[in-house]
Amino acid sequence: MLLPWRDALPNTSVSLVLVVIVVAVAAMGNRPAGALAAILLLIVGLAVSQLAARARQLKVIAITDADHLARIRDTATLAQNAKEPNVVVDRVTAQLTDLLHLRGCRFEYGTLIGHPPRLDQDGTVTWGRKRWNVDRRGLPDTEVELRTFGNGRFLGRFMLDPTPGAKPSLQARLVAVTLADQAGAAIDTAGTGRP
Incomplete structure (x- = not known):
């Protein structure tokens, strides 16, 4: 439901909306419905955490790759232009x-x-x-x-x-x-x- 607004809403707001949904389901339904909603929220939270960790790891890899590429490029340029x-x-x-x-x-x-x-x-x-x-x-x-x-x-x-x-x-x-x-x-x- 929140997918169309994911770019406009900060992650904390999305989390609060999900908590409100779990509370609403638990209040309107019975205990099994509330437990199921809470479990689903937990699964979504774990999945989002895993995706965020992977994104941070990819950012580190991209920075490292850029550093490695810069080393190679700078050395190649020096090798072409150095007199000694x-x-x-x-x-x-x-x-x-x-x-x-x-x-x-x-x-x-x-x-x-x-x-x-x-x-x-x-x-x-x-x-x-x-x-x-x-x-x-x-x-x-x-x-x-x-x-x-x-x-x-x-x-x-x-x-x-x-x-x-x-x-x-x-x-x-x-x-x-x-x-x-x-x-x-x-x-x-x-x-x-x-x-």
């Missing part, structure tokens, strides 16, 4: 630190020493031959490498120093991979293995 690739590498290092909640991050040019855990292109973390469940366990408590390529050629790697307990989302990890790719493109465009 180390400017892009420094920007990506700072962005990775913020995005993945790291204690620190550094870039190593053209080296593959050791076998640390690795953040792969699909956003998963592998350690040796096993997948590391970041969503459940957080990032490993040791440095994690994020390899950087340019035109299919290995150029270096970002060494990520995770904050204990940090559990960056898959979306954040995929953005991190994209940012590393932007740094790789800048290094490759400069034509050197090291700026």
Whole structure:
């Protein structure tokens, strides 16, 4: 009944109208009718609460997506315009630190020493031959490498120093991979293995 006026009425007014309906049904009917009306009101209240919670969650996701997109766009613009690739590498290092909640991050040019855990292109973390469940366990408590390529050629790697307990989302990890790719493109465009 109230659907045509939902935009004009605040939620509190709609709630009061529903309470009045329940009271009217209970006053005019018998106990079962009043109990049924109250139960229906409870169900509607729970459904509305669930929808409101979902809307808040979607708003957070939209804000996060916009932030991630802005990071990628800004880095891509910098990669196209920077005269020195180390400017892009420094920007990506700072962005990775913020995005993945790291204690620190550094870039190593053209080296593959050791076998640390690795953040792969699909956003998963592998350690040796096993997948590391970041969503459940957080990032490993040791440095994690994020390899950087340019035109299919290995150029270096970002060494990520995770904050204990940090559990960056898959979306954040995929953005991190994209940012590393932007740094790789800048290094490759400069034509050197090291700026």
